[in-house]
Amino acid sequence: MLNTFQQIRHDMLPTPTPQEASRQEFAKSLKHFVQKGLLPGLGPIFEGRAAPSYSKETGKVPANRHDIRKAMVTDPYFRHYAAVNRISQEMLWDSVIDSIEREQELLNKSASELSAKNAGQLVVPEDFVPPRYVSALDIHCMPGGYCGDEETGDDVSLGVLYDRGVYLYSMGYTGPFNDDMGRSVCNYLKRNMPDFKPKRILDMGCTVGHSTLPYKELFPDAEIWGIDVGEPMIRYAHARAGAMGLDVNYGVMNAEETTFEDESFDLVVSHILLHETSGKAMPRIFKECHRLLKPGGLMIHADLPPFDLMDPFTQFILDNETYYNNEPFWGAMRDLDQIKLAKDAGFPADAIKFDTAPMAVMEFAAASQGGYNEQTASGVADRDFTAGEFAPGGGWEVLIAQKAG
């Protein structure tokens, strides 16, 4: 069961007691069981039970993900699956909270010390108002959400919760630094555009900077910025980079309307940002990317593959996030024509494409037959993607567009 990477510890993570650590492992394993033990049963239940009874009632064959949902929601096996999945999601965040509360004062003290070690700027405007699509709910059931409330102030607890919780959420499959998306896009750039040497890079919706830091590794001389609308995330990101000895700039900013100058970046990236925005925000973000890029600069968004790349049953499974995981834009985002959005934002039609960036963790595991370091158990290369995840088939889906030169 424990065929995943362990998270590498750094000075911004709390130390769980043995009981807390075992609760966290349990929450992670329960999630794994839902994926590996319960989810595979949904197909046979649909084929053998739910679809025939839907057809009997309606006289129709379930043709799309909406019909499939109607056929499945009353089935006891599906209800059991969906309930356990939701419980495991709530449990994984809960399992981290005790150790954060115990060390809250210490963690905040460490945050200001480590932040001071990061020579990059920390920009936190006083009057910033996050968009409602982020602040109005606890996305993917994370208590407190990304922004916290008026009492959060400069407390970084929510950033700590995200850092540890996302490791459990991804069951370790985003690597020992939770940075697989950024690392995979960096590998993609290295292989496909070896001459591309951006001097200024912006990571939109960076949360705690998991995906931002691989860009600093690949382009050590570049000026790197991570922005997010969640103040606790940005404060934590700045301190976490300090804990890792990296100078990276972070700012609380809305990707729809940043305060950066026109044509000031060579590369603008995001990693699983877009599906947590809205139908109104996405075109604005694409336009903002176009405004910020220098001529010839690249926009890369790693996010959910569009629904038209998969069969209706897989669409139905993935769309469960919309219904049961506080991800209201999850399904609608996959239906959008992102190529058209990029064209409308000003990118030339022949310079926009979808591609797959192979997952760095899987490539590493395949190359080293499962070993990453001494903390890693074997078997990562066996990973097969199922529900609630972002890119079926061992890769991250990337939308790439180049501004006219």
Ligand SMILES: C[S@@+](CC[C@H](N)C(=O)[O-])C[C@H]1O[C@@H](n2cnc3c(N)ncnc32)[C@H](O)[C@@H]1O
């Ligand atoms: C799933 S997280 C992104 C994870 C992160 N990019 C990574 O690779 O680890 C989505 C983030 O987008 C942020 N976000 C949502 N809308 C935003 C916007 N308009 N501008 C900036 N950040 C935004 C949220 O606050 C949240 O931190």
